[in-house]
Amino acid sequence: MNSALRFRWKSNVLQAFLIVFAIVQLYPLVWLVLTSFKTNLEITGSNVIGIPAKWMVENYKYVLISSNLGRNFLNSIWYTGITVVASGLLASMVSYAVTRMKWKLSKVVLLVIMSGLMIPVHATLLPIFILLNKVELLNTPWALIIPYTVNAIPTAMFILVGFFSALPRELEEASVVDGCNIYQVFFRIMLPLVKPAIVSVSIFTFLAAWNELMFASTFINDIQLMPITVAINALTGTYRTEYGPIAAGMVVATFPTILFYIFLSDRVQKSIVAGAVKG
């Protein structure tokens, strides 16, 4: 009797804690949405917390219709999508090679790529600009896709190395005995096992690429090629910032990332539960 009660108490406390934490985490989104419907005056002082006095749907019109946002939005999806796929694939291949394959330079390669985690990204702006200029890729989608992919690889690799090294070797050994070559081992056996990691990595890569501003502003001149971050930032004037439309733009920009996350993590959950991980 006693222990049952204690258990229920514990689970209620847990639930309460989760709810509080959820409110804390959710507040920024609520704030953002409310702000996107307010006037500049309200946002910068008159009515910061509350419900907008008048729901300024015009803010959304400003952002969606008068600016080029539709096109920029597509650009972001395109650039980010390719970055996620490319970096995910490349990083998992190298991670697997470093952790599971036997060759002398594995630690060196790991270190070289890990150094990519260390460099402050602003310092790479000019060198990459000069490089892109030399190969005449400036003001093209590749000017963003290539740096984004390269920037994503160290993080992705670091996570994947961690996941790969936690896997038991018996599975690989068993499949080799069964006659698989290394490619089959990798694609058919190992990769599916690190699905949660790949999902996480994809999400992080997506976020970093989607929210990136500095490279996009510097490497792209053509308005038709700019991603959404630049478009929203354009609403920031030197002396007069349209905060309402900016918030509206951010709402428009943030929801895909949330959807992407929900979509991916759901699918992975289903496949794990379905017993994809074999003993």
Add this chain to the structure above:
Amino acid sequence: MSLFRNMATIGLTSVLAAGLAACGSNSEKESSASASASNDHAASSSASSSPAEKIKITMWSQFSDPNSKDGGFIGFFKALEATKAQFPNVEIEHTGLEGESYKTKIKTASAADQLPDIFFSWGGGFAQPFVAGNRLLALDDLVQDGTKDKLVPGTTDNFTFDGKLYGLPTNIATANLYVNKELFESAGAPLPTTWDELVAAINALKAKNITPIALGAKDRWPAMFWNSILDIRMGGTAAVNAALNKTGSFDIPEFQEAARKYKELFDMKAFGENPIGTSYDDSINMFLTGKAAMLYMGAWVNGQINAEDSQVKGKVDVVKFPSIPGGKGNVDEWHGGSGETFFINAKVDHKDTVWAVYKFFMETMAKEVFIAGSGSSAWKGDMGDTSKVDPLAIKIGELSASATGFSYWWDQMLNGNDTESMFTSLMSLTGGKLAPEQFNKELQKKLNSGK
């Protein structure tokens, strides 16, 4: 495997969607997209086989939002349209980027020698590195064609380096003392014309729980405005300009007194309780909602003051900044001047065409910005229909017609490094960590060290 199928699906769909969207837009953009940054400018670039040779001019600026209500932005885009209409055989390709991002972009492009044909810039110290790097086209010969005579005297000072001119002015910006007449009346204070009247007004407003002056010191430059105008009143624009271009000194008794007055204002809470924690936007908001009685700011706020949703519409007047007894300056010396311009790339092709387009554009922009109510034109001549111009802009024009001297914003007069040093010292003074006497000494030392 299904994971990859998902990823692939997303990837493919996006590529297809974007591809379709891209095909839908003009194919001309595709050819410009595959070209490198700007080196094939002005040569007959278009892939189409049009008979007349269209010249392409690339232009970058910080005017990023075509729908902005900022007077400067409105003026720019109107001028751009007019210029495009005026020169049908020229294709002007404009890229607008927000301020900070814009600065990063042109500096990076300059380092790689990939600047566009025409680009927006600030003069003075900001432009120095571009001049030193030989990136800019000198205009001295070109302005002899009559352009020089059209300009108001003194408006090209910030664009002249080593005696050579590199940019034309558009507008004369001034920092103005805006006063909320209604609040002054309720406090029973007359609009100040001298320092003592200003202090009296501040005390009267405080007694009524009205924040005397709105100040966004968090953004640093609004505080800089106050320091500058006090220096101008105490020492005169000539002395200030001399100190800024290092032929004079900051460490003179007049500026010491100005620094003491600066501190006095903060000590008596003339700027409210938390000026350093208040951003520029916050301060404008305070003024626009009638919470503060005074605001010392550039004319770009005219549009916001008289906007539909402003709570102070029609209640605001502009006065000359008060005089300070014992100061060497006078009320007709203004903080401001002409400091924004566009530069031409030294390597530009089709010089004559570019020059014709450029000078037309600059003059038109000067006019359009004035009509939008954000500053007087630096070009002489007929401004056209001024009946709809904001009354505040007109008043400012009247007040400044008798100006005897200008001293521009310090964070543009000084080069990048000196600007940061100046701000650091200024914020120390503002935060009470630096004594007024030390401030000017430190400023003089830092700005003249090394070289």
Add this chain to the structure above:
Amino acid sequence: MQQVFSNKKAIAVFVLPTLILFVAVGFVPIVQSFYYSLLDWDGIGTGHFVGFKFYKDVFVDDTYGIQFVNSIWNTLYLALLSVMIQIPFAFFVALVLARGVKGERFYRTLFFIPVTISSSVIGLMFLQILNPNYGVLNTMLEQVGLGSWRHDWLVEEKTALSSIFLPAVWQWVGYYMLLMYAAIKGISEEMLEAAKIDGASGWRATISIIVPSVAPIIKVCIVFAVIGSLKFFDLTFIMTKGAPQPVTDVPSTLMYNSIFRRNMYGYGSIMAVFMVIECLLAYFALQWLFRTREEGVGR
């Protein structure tokens, strides 16, 4: 067996494309930064070589009053906060979720939302919350009668640093939580079953089975947290716009300032080089610290 795993051609296929791309675009800039750090250059025209002259200035003389060394301590403080508070907390939440509670999917999504919102938004939002005049925090304190606790949070020395780090810690909790959640979920059911049969249950199962199994990921999180703290930029930049005062400076913002505002590209590159070396040292230190634990787990 050996042969399959040492197939040279396969290794090349797996590694070379990435390596080449990375060296060209990711590694070369580091080398170039090192070269730039030896120049007196404004980043706009051409520079000239001065060797290590400016290195001394950055760390010792500080003629420009930048206080770079001071900023390093700030990031170390953030690193400490992250490791001591943020990661254990994230682990706890991940554990609770992964073990199955009502609404697991719902909470999991919710907790991750701050991570998806860009730093600019979070920065702006906290600027509003911490605003001394009308911010939520001060207003609430006033209303519950704790008016004397009002502060100018981002300005006053005692509170400024923590006020900047609060949104940072909070933004990334979801990130670490997700990683550890994925790791815990990945532990095969069989292992947990086996442990239960052996008599371990509840918290004992946690400590003896789960922690060692996800140790590699916890290590990853810690490395990220530390390196991320040392490189911290976004939120500081947005919330202080280049700092009204040195107490909230971090190396990244000072580097950005030096390069893009002071037009001292060489000087700023020294800071960049320092940060790379600093992170490398931290990385090695952490690797060494965790070395013994990993070997203990060994399969």
